[in-house]
Amino acid sequence: MRMRKRHNLEPRLAACAAVVTEDPFSCRGEWLARYPGHTRLELELGCGKGRFTADTAAASPGTLLVAVEKVPDAMVLATERCLRRGLTNVRFIDGDAARLGDLFAPGEVSRLYINFCDPWPKSRDAKFRLTAPSFLRLYADALPLGGEICFKTDNAPLFAWSVEQFQAEGWELRDVTDDLHAQGPVGVMTDYEAKFYEEGVPIHRLVAVRTAETKTTAAGPVPRLRDAALEDARGSHFSLHLENATRQLCHAYYRNFQQDPDLFEDKSKLKPYRYDPDKVNKFFSERRNRPDRRYYYILQGDEVIGDLVYKKIDPERKSCEIGICLVNDSYKNRGLGTAAEKLALRFGFEELGMETVLADSLLSNTRSQHVLLKLGFELTAEDEHFRYFRITREQFSELLRKGSI
Ligand SMILES: C[S@@+](CC[C@H](N)C(=O)[O-])C[C@H]1O[C@@H](n2cnc3c(N)ncnc32)[C@H](O)[C@@H]1O
Numbered sequence: 001m002r003m004r005k006r007h008n009l010e011p012r013l014a015a016c017a018a019v020v021t022e023d024p025f026s027c028r029g030e031w032l033a034r035y036p037g038h039t040r041l042e043l044e045l046g047c048g049k050g051r052f053t054a055d056t057a058a059a060s061p062g063t064l065l066v067a068v069e070k071v072p073d074a075m076v077l078a079t080e081r082c083l084r085r086g087l088t089n090v091r092f093i094d095g096d097a098a099r100l101g102d103l104f105a106p107g108e109v110s111r112l113y114i115n116f117c118d119p120w121p122k123s124r125d126a127k128f129r130l131t132a133p134s135f136l137r138l139y140a141d142a143l144p145l146g147g148e149i150c151f152k153t154d155n156a157p158l159f160a161w162s163v164e165q166f167q168a169e170g171w172e173l174r175d176v177t178d179d180l181h182a183q184g185p186v187g188v189m190t191d192y193e194a195k196f197y198e199e200g201v202p203i204h205r206l207v208a209v210r211t212a213e214t215k216t217t218a219a220g221p222v223p224r225l226r227d228a229a230l231e232d233a234r235g236s237h238f239s240l241h242l243e244n245a246t247r248q249l250c251h252a253y254y255r256n257f258q259q260d261p262d263l264f265e266d267k268s269k270l271k272p273y274r275y276d277p278d279k280v281n282k283f284f285s286e287r288r289n290r291p292d293r294r295y296y297y298i299l300q301g302d303e304v305i306g307d308l309v310y311k312k313i314d315p316e317r318k319s320c321e322i323g324i325c326l327v328n329d330s331y332k333n334r335g336l337g338t339a340a341e342k343l344a345l346r347f348g349f350e351e352l353g354m355e356t357v358l359a360d361s362l363l364s365n366t367r368s369q370h371v372l373l374k375l376g377f378e379l380t381a382e383d384e385h386f387r388y389f390r391i392t393r394e395q396f397s398e399l400l401r402k403g404s405i
Helices: 009-014 051-059 072-084 097-103 123-128 133-142 156-168 191-199 247-255 277-287 336-351 366-375 393-402
Strands: 040-045 063-069 090-094 111-115 148-153 172-177 204-209 228-231 237-244 294-300 303-314 319-326 356-362 378-382 386-392
Touching (some): 009 072, 040 051, 051 072, 051 090, 051 111, 051 191, 072 090, 097 133, 123 237, 133 156, 148 156, 156 247, 237 336, 247 277, 247 294, 294 336, 303 336, 319 336, 336 366, 336 393, 356 366
Parallel strands (some): 063 090, 111 148
Antiparallel strands (some): 172 204, 228 237, 294 303, 303 319, 378 386
């Protein structure tokens, strides 16, 4: 919902100067010193009109509550609300949660609230969700070990997706519920929540705790969901992007999966694949325990078209091996395999910082060998089963320069 333009926004915000931090970047690492009399700092992202902000601050006078809101027309209502209530332990930042790293020093925030954030339902917009992996890594930086995120939403698909992101990013989940107010109202409600509660809409809530396994920004990049605008074999344009492997995407992949005959030297071993949700769950859980691997899915719009793995990742040598498997034959001979390899190479070199990328292919899989050679890989070795390929950063840069990748 678009926020209505407020009358006299500027003078109204100016009148709330006592609760608005004008230069929040200068407070980084010093919030509690700047605003003495508080023992801890809590942060609310996307406070909207501020009902939750005001009630939470009122309930804990010893806590400094900082609220970030990127729409001033909403924020002004929250600031006026807090002033009216005479609250002195709340400060507002007119800004974007994406700047968190510039606003708070590592471990400076004890608890973080995300309430009813925008769901961004289209998968190409997933990166804007406040529970997207790149945001979770920013939060992990700002929280100490044991620090927590309290997340509430009315949106069931967003909640299910967020649970997967938290788990994949190594957060410990507590107090997970799909109907927070089933036995009557619980805790401080937000403006949106109060409305949903009146309407009988169930509220999903979880608490995510930062542990030693939680990924911070130091863990490296998450796929930027970078679009690769490409042309298929018939000359029509399409675009692919990568997403972190989640359980949901894993199921979407295997629901349509068919064995690839090219991957069987002995075709008599080829058996039709039957989707079994339990087996997929087990497979997904086992995959997560491989520290030398990273898994992604390749999507065309909302459709999962392939599985991408970077394996044998060697952090010292900055080398890895890539493997791509398209969901089934219907995606072949359309230029999608080549496009997916290009995307995987770009992500490997540009985002994962690899210096060498390796690939191998069964001798019988001439189609895959053709794709690798066409892309710019060189053949380095061959044995009785496989051909082995390699591409270095230098070779990749040359391809980029020529515009062929
Ligand atoms: C759906 S409203 C919910 C407001 C409030 N939390 C509630 O529950 O009533 C989401 C709010 O988050 C704000 N928001 C969305 N993305 C943001 C971001 N990246 N940084 C700061 N605020 C954001 C929006 O402007 C909006 O006010």
